[in-house]
Amino acid sequence: MTLDAALKPHDRLAAALSDDLAQVTQTLHDYMQSDYAPRIPQVSAHLIDAGGKRLRPMLTVAAARLCGYTGPHHIHLAATVEFIHTATLLHDDVVDESKQRRGRPTANLLWDNMSSVLVGDYLFSRAFQLMTVTGSMPILAALADASATIAEGEVLQLTTARDLGATADTYIRVARGKTAALFSAATKVGAMLADVSAAQVQAMHDYGDALGIAFQIADDLLDYTGTDAIGKNRGDDLREGKLTLPVIYALAQADADERIFWERTIGKGDVGDDDLAEALRIMTRHGALAETAAEARRWSARAKAALQALPDQPLRDMLADLADFVVERLS
Amino acid sequence: MTLDAALKPHDRLAAALSDDLAQVTQTLHDYMQSDYAPRIPQVSAHLIDAGGKRLRPMLTVAAARLCGYTGPHHIHLAATVEFIHTATLLHDDVVDESKQRRGRPTANLLWDNMSSVLVGDYLFSRAFQLMTVTGSMPILAALADASATIAEGEVLQLTTARDLGATADTYIRVARGKTAALFSAATKVGAMLADVSAAQVQAMHDYGDALGIAFQIADDLLDYTGTDAIGKNRGDDLREGKLTLPVIYALAQADADERIFWERTIGKGDVGDDDLAEALRIMTRHGALAETAAEARRWSARAKAALQALPDQPLRDMLADLADFVVERLS
Numbered sequence: 001m002t003l004d005a006a007l008k009p010h011d012r013l014a015a016a017l018s019d020d021l022a023q024v025t026q027t028l029h030d031y032m033q034s035d036y037a038p039r040i041p042q043v044s045a046h047l048i049d050a051g052g053k054r055l056r057p058m059l060t061v062a063a064a065r066l067c068g069y070t071g072p073h074h075i076h077l078a079a080t081v082e083f084i085h086t087a088t089l090l091h092d093d094v095v096d097e098s099k100q101r102r103g104r105p106t107a108n109l110l111w112d113n114m115s116s117v118l119v120g121d122y123l124f125s126r127a128f129q130l131m132t133v134t135g136s137m138p139i140l141a142a143l144a145d146a147s148a149t150i151a152e153g154e155v156l157q158l159t160t161a162r163d164l165g166a167t168a169d170t171y172i173r174v175a176r177g178k179t180a181a182l183f184s185a186a187t188k189v190g191a192m193l194a195d196v197s198a199a200q201v202q203a204m205h206d207y208g209d210a211l212g213i214a215f216q217i218a219d220d221l222l223d224y225t226g227t228d229a230i231g232k233n234r235g236d237d238l239r240e241g242k243l244t245l246p247v248i249y250a251l252a253q254a255d256a257d258e259r260i261f262w263e264r265t266i267g268k269g270d271v272g273d274d275d276l277a278e279a280l281r282i283m284t285r286h287g288a289l290a291e292t293a294a295e296a297r298r299w300s301a302r303a304k305a306a307l308q309a310l311p312d313q314p315l316r317d318m319l320a321d322l323a324d325f326v327v328e329r330l331s
Numbered sequence: 332m333t334l335d336a337a338l339k340p341h342d343r344l345a346a347a348l349s350d351d352l353a354q355v356t357q358t359l360h361d362y363m364q365s366d367y368a369p370r371i372p373q374v375s376a377h378l379i380d381a382g383g384k385r386l387r388p389m390l391t392v393a394a395a396r397l398c399g400y401t402g403p404h405h406i407h408l409a410a411t412v413e414f415i416h417t418a419t420l421l422h423d424d425v426v427d428e429s430k431q432r433r434g435r436p437t438a439n440l441l442w443d444n445m446s447s448v449l450v451g452d453y454l455f456s457r458a459f460q461l462m463t464v465t466g467s468m469p470i471l472a473a474l475a476d477a478s479a480t481i482a483e484g485e486v487l488q489l490t491t492a493r494d495l496g497a498t499a500d501t502y503i504r505v506a507r508g509k510t511a512a513l514f515s516a517a518t519k520v521g522a523m524l525a526d527v528s529a530a531q532v533q534a535m536h537d538y539g540d541a542l543g544i545a546f547q548i549a550d551d552l553l554d555y556t557g558t559d560a561i562g563k564n565r566g567d568d569l570r571e572g573k574l575t576l577p578v579i580y581a582l583a584q585a586d587a588d589e590r591i592f593w594e595r596t597i598g599k600g601d602v603g604d605d606d607l608a609e610a611l612r613i614m615t616r617h618g619a620l621a622e623t624a625a626e627a628r629r630w631s632a633r634a635k636a637a638l639q640a641l642p643d644q645p646l647r648d649m650l651a652d653l654a655d656f657v658v659e660r661l662s
Contacts, residue, residue, distance in 0.1 A: 036504055037486040091452060094425075095445040114426040114489050117448060121422060121455070122482035128459055128475035137463055140471060144459035151453035155368040158445050173367055 009321035013058050016318065020061045020075060021054060027079040031126045043107050043119040047086050050102045056186045057082045059211075063190025063204045066315040073134040073193055080143060081186045083127035088150055088182075090120035095158070096240075139189045146185035153177010162241040164267050168248050172213065179219075180212025203309035207319065210306060214299035214326045220244035221292045221330060224280060235276040241266050245295060247279075249288035258282050293330045300327040340652035344389050347649065351392045351406065352385060358410040362457045374438050374450040378417050381433045387517045388413045390542075394521025394535045397646040404465040404524055411474060412517045414458035419481055419513075421451035426489070427571075470520045477516035484508010493572040495598050499579050503544065510550075511543025518542075534640035538650065541634035545657045548627040551575035552661060555611060556620060566607040572597050576626060578610075580619035589613050624661045631658040 007015070014021060032044035057078030064074035092098070093106040094113045100106060108116040124147075131140050157174045160166045187208030191201045223237045224246055237244050243266060251262055261278065264270045283289050303323040307316055338346070345352060363375035388409030395405035423429070424437040425444045431437060439447040455478075462471050488505045491497045518539030522532045554568045555577055568575050574597060582593055592609065595601045614620050634654040638647050 034483050034486070036501075037483050037490060039486055039490045040483065088452075091448050095448055113444075115486070117422050117426055118482055118485045118489065121419075122479060122486065124452070124455065125475055125478035125482055129472065129479060132468055132472040132475060135468055137466055137468065137471075141460065141463040144456055144463060147456035148453060148460060151449055151456055152365050152368050152371065154449045155365070155370055155446070155453065158449065159368060159370045170367075 009318055009325045010053055010055060010058065013062055013315075013318050013322065014054070016315065017058060017061050017065065020065070020078070021058065023075045024054070024057045024061065024078045024082070027075055027130070028082060031079060031083070031130060032123065034122070039111065039115055040119055040122055043090070043111060043115050044086065044123060046104075046107050046110065047089060047101070048082070050104060052102060054082065056085050056182055059183060059186040059208060060190040062315055062319060063187040063208075064193050065190075066310055066313060066319070067191045067194030067196045067200065067204065068311070069190070069194035071193065073136075074190055076130045076133045077139070077143075077189050077193065078186075080127045080130040081182060081189075083123045083130065084143070084147060084150075085182060087120040087124040087127065088154075090116040090123070092154070095154070134193070136192065139192050142189055142192065143185055146181045149177050149181040151177075153181065157242070160243065162267055162269065163243065164251060164262060166243040166248065168245065171243065171245055171248055175213050175216035176209070179216040180209045183212030183215070184208035200309055203306045206306035207303050207310075207323075210299045210303035211323050211326065214296050214303060214323065217245055217292060217296040217299065218326050218330055221246060221289065221296065224276075224283065225289060225330075238265060238276055238279055239269075239271050241269050245292045246283050246288045249291045250279075250283045250286050253286040253288075254282070293327070296330060297327050300324065340649055340656045341384055341386060341389065344393055344646075344649050344653065345385070347646065348389060348392050348396065351396070351409070352389065354406045355385070355388045355392065355409045355413070358406055358461070359413060362410060362414070362461060363454065365453070370442065370446055371450055371453055374421070374442060374446050375417065375454060377435075377438050377441065378420055378432070379413070381435060383433060385413065387416050387513055390514060390517040390539060391521040393646050393650060394518040394539075395524050396521075397641055397644060397650070398522045398525030398527045398531065398535070399642070400521070400525035402524065404467075405521055407461045407464045408470065408474075408520050408524065409517075411458045411461040412513060412520075414454045414461065415474070415478060415481075416513060418451040418455040418458065419485075421447040421454070423485070426485070465524070467523065470523050473520055473523065474516055477512045480508050480512040482508075484512065488573070491574065493598055493600065494574065495582060495593060497574045497579065499576065502574065502576055502579055506544050506547035506551075507540070510547040511540045514543030514546070515539035531640055534637045537637040538634050538641075538654075541630045541637060542654055542657065545627050545630035545634060545654065548576055548623060548630065549657050549661055552577060552620065552623045552627065555607075555614065556661075569596060569607055569610055570600075570602050572600050576623045577614050577619045580622045581610075581614045581617050584617040584619075585613070624658070627658050627661060631655065 028048050032041050032048065034040040060078040060081050061074050089101065090107055093101060093108050094116045098106050099109050131143055153174050154177060156177060160170055184205045188201060188205035191204035220237060223234060226234055247266060254262060261282065265275050300323045304320045307320055310316055359379050363372050363379065365371035391409040391412050392405050420432065421438055424432060424439050425447045429437050430440050462474055484505050485508060487508060491501055515536045519532060519536035522535035551568060554565060557565055578597060585593060592613065596606050631654045635651045638651055641647055
């Protein structure tokens with residue numbers, strides 16, 4: 001195995017696209033400034049310079065390059081996508097009353113909820129200013145649609161939390177809102193910049209959508225089966241009453257005692273120290289964990305299938321490897 | 332005096348533009364729907380149907396009509412402007428921990444902060460979707476700029492609260508962010524739809540800007556001198572440590588004792604029952620209230636002066652009357 005092949009797919013993408021991504025980082029810094037309100041760049045930098053993987057802007061840049069785009073606007077759109085993502089993180093941490101993000105205290109803890117809400121609004125506005133640089137109304141419409149889907153998904157998650165009647169369909173809709181809508185917008189607008197067919201734009205969208213859903217399912221499965229990663233603790237979703245796919249599958253086959261368990265924990269939020277182990281026993285008994293992993297793999301396969309419509313280039317292989325990697329974590 | 336003349340200017344504008352405004356209300360209702368998250372229209376309707384004066388959408392419609400626009404897009408832009416306004420109200424009430432708005436409990440009290448943050452984000456996204464209907468990139472850029480200015484002004488207000496060093500310049504900047512940026516964007520984009528000169532677009536912008544600043548100064552003055560209006564209590568700004576123009580003018584002439592008073596109240600937030608009366612005594616002694624009223628009148632006059640560049644029509648007279656009305660409340 002060569003050194004290059006040993007790198008994770010997003011590291012290989014980052015290396016292949018390093019010049020573009022350096023420009024994206026520069027654009028993020030340029031646009032997060034404020035002439036009058038120094039708290040704006042302070043709060044923004046806390047998230048933007050926190051060492052995130054820049055996965056979403058990388059998807060935009062990769063999609064644009066894979067589709068043969070040679071202009072400058074993929075940089076603006078990649079920064080747009082990262083600003084929308086950062087704004088939603090700031091607002092999510094207020095909504096969830098989170099104290100940690102990426103292993104560091106959240107902005108709402110370091111400053112206050114007000115700063116997080118308002119700086120989020122500012123970055124969201126800056127995102128729209130950045131889009132207008134492209135001069136493309138269809139691209140703006142795609143990103144406005146994605147933003148609406150994100151907020152709608154978050155409200156749906158909020159209002160269906162602790163609702164044991166939530167279905168796998170509802171779960172996918174929430175996952176699309178929370179994660180996949182921005183992934184698919186990121187890849188789609190990259191393709192829209194280039195001179196490719198509508199079918200290829202759709203394929204790039206479908207790749208992002210399926211990748212995002214696979215990513216969210218994997219994340220939710222690891223919340224039960226993973227090791228404690230930085231900034232995220234195993235069992236958070238159980239404690240917070242989030243009805244994720246492993247629970248939905250286990251609930252579908254629950255006997256009377258198990259139903260009482262889920263009603264007490266997910267439904268009422270009465271979660272003790274032994275309940276995570278008990279949840280895992282119930283899930284294992286019904287094959288809910290394996291079923292969830294299989295569903296994640298189906299979405300990963302859909303992402304790779306969508307790529308077939310796109311040019312056969314090294315970047316395409318890296319995007320396919322990324323779809324594999326998302327679910328490799330599960331075995 | 333005829334019945335018509337006895338009506339307040341915004342009532343006369345509402346009557347003159349009633350067909351357009353009915354379409355705006357219909358568009359607001361159409362776009363605040365959600366297929367999956369019923370809480371979105373519930374929270375939205377709580378504000379949008381609360382009987383606000385629809386001043387901002389009225390400005391967009393009036394500007395478009397005054398400039399001779401005959402197409403359909405002023406409706407979309409008026410709804411855009413009202414959605415941006417509604418989103419900022421939802422977020423402001425979270426930031427200020429407000430309990431009342433327009434004489435009713437706030438959304439954050441009736442539902443929760445999370446719903447207010449996320450539904451605000453949704454309406455903000457819908458606002459951008461509505462803009463794209465016009466197909467005009469310069470209009471989108473103007474509204475994105477206004478949104479950034481609003482958020483920046485709010486952050487500036489947050490970070491300069493209780494700071495006795497804040498100047499009249501800072502105050503005007505905050506007022507522009509809180510209020511005037513959306514007023515001026517509302518009037519400007521109405522004009523941009525029509526086939527008028529750049530000078531007339533600028534004049535329509537300047538009218539909205541000056542009207543908004545006059546409006547904010549008047550509002551802040553009435554916080555000290557007005558009668559308790561529905562949903563707003565006299566003395567709120569003193570209790571909340573907001574450094575508004577009457578305080579800034581009084582501070583500029585404060586003797587040592589008065590400075591101690593302002594440091595304790597505005598600076599440290601230690602405000603007792605008698606302090607509003609004492610604040611008024613100090614302001615009156617230095618002419619700070621009269622000076623504030625005069626500044627509001629200067630901005631009102633600027634608004635009217637800007638209208639001179641626009642067609643001499645009944646709508647223009649109503650807009651001029653509106654500028655007068657904003658400061659008439661002060662005498």
